[in-house]
Amino acid sequence: MFRYLWMLALLLHFGLDANAQTSCLFTISGTAVDVEAKPLAGVAVRNATNSSITYTDRYGNFRLKKQCAGRQLLTFSLLGYDTQEKTLSLPTSESLHITMKISIVHVQDVTITGIQSEHITSSKHHLSADTRQELRAKPLAEMLSQIAGVTQLNTGSTISKPVINGLHSNRVLVLNHGVRQEGQQWGAEHAPEIDPFTADRLEVIKGAEGVRYGADALGGVVISAANPIDPSKITGRVDLLGQSNGRGGVGNVRLEGGITSLPNLAWRIQASTKKIGNLKTAEYILGNTGAQELNLSGLLQYQTGIMIWSFSTVTSALIWVFFMVHM
The missing domain is CATH 2.170.130.10 (TonB-dependent receptor, plug domain)
Known part of the structure; x- marks a missing residue:
């Protein structure tokens, strides 16, 4: 008796397995295009029911094989397009035609504020x-x-x-x-x-x-x-520099100040001189390397409010008079 029961159970098992294999041999096919009816390649076609996946070819066609009978939920996704969903029941002879719409991503407004600097x-x-x-x-x-x-x-x-x-x-x-x-x-x-x-x-x-x-x-x-002249006091400076090679030196004198009766008027005079002989090396003297210069300059400054005006006695277009004499 036990042997007959075991054989009956074995027959039922093989019968159910064959029936299951027969019900999962369906194929879902179709085409994915954009709103202008142009085929889309690389669209991911997923069956959410059994997690199977395939992709469309360059003509937009796809085939999802070995699908079981019953209700199936398909999703179609591609970067830059809205994800589409489609529900169908197998078996069916329907060929799917999916139209993908371009996705519009709206980000928050960006405001760029710039401050113009003083210099370019x-x-x-x-x-x-x-x-x-x-x-x-x-x-x-x-x-x-x-x-x-x-x-x-x-x-x-x-x-x-x-x-x-x-x-x-x-x-x-x-x-x-x-x-x-x-x-x-x-x-x-x-x-x-x-x-x-x-x-x-x-x-x-x-x-x-x-x-x-x-x-x-x-x-x-x-x-x-x-620098602007301070008319409230008289100041000056003296510079003396020596040079052993050429046995010469440089001197400079500058004096500036204001006029008591005209507090807004200031003046500056400056003179410098240079005298250096020919330079020499350890073996010989470098000819025509000596120099002798005399430089003179003068300035008048008049201040009105926050404006400082400087004038030259040579021409009104100049704000500084400067003479250089090569001797």
């Missing part, structure tokens, strides 16, 4: 007071060469031009106390005729900010300027 760029370099004090007797271009990106073009022991990022002469604008210094544009033998003793501030402007000074500031701008 920050490429403005100042020569420190200590550096100016150490290089007082040197030409202007040699002093400026201490700034990064600035070199000098030498055509003699006392002739040197500032070179900014490889540009010089008429590509570099030199402002001497607000006046354009045009002397260095004449040729290679002409350097800026500026006495460094007259300058309390030396700065170099490089980059886009130089365009505000005109087209001739393509390489950059060199600014030499003096």
